[in-house]
Amino acid sequence: MIPDVSAVFGSYTYLASEVVFGAFAAALLYREAAFGRAARTIAVLYPVGFVWDWYTLEIGVFAVTLRTGVDVLGIPLEEHLFIVVVPAFVVAVHETLHSSKE
Template structure:
């Protein structure tokens, strides 16, 4: 049986984002891709915001375990999510690239 993550009540969604955000931050730190992740998130943000706003307005999905704080008609947790996903993707991609590239040897 899986643990009940709803124990954090209205902070559940935000808490899970903070946990995954720490993973994304670790990947970005390792790969040095902070600027790429920010640039990617900023480019995607308007599209993600419009999509989230629309789907919430028409009732496609509902987020019960959230704080209730909204910005531009969208839960604050969704705004965090819109930055977290691109950060995780870029961090993963760039970390894998760094792992695959050979390390330069010592120079004399």
């Protein structure tokens, strides 16, 4: 059974999950010296992710629950972090899998 961390974090649950996964991504990016590659990927994907999130929230495709309630430019703060963390994590895993380090 998966523990229900929402009982601990409440409205900060989504934010806490982004911080945890972002920390893993940052650790892998640091290990592989890949912050630059991740930053370039995020810079290209962020506008697409922003428009996608804004649109899907506007038309009601999904609702973000267990969040802080802070919106920035029309989407939840946590979604902005999600748009950064996901590509960072993907680049981090890719770089780790293809690392020449032993």
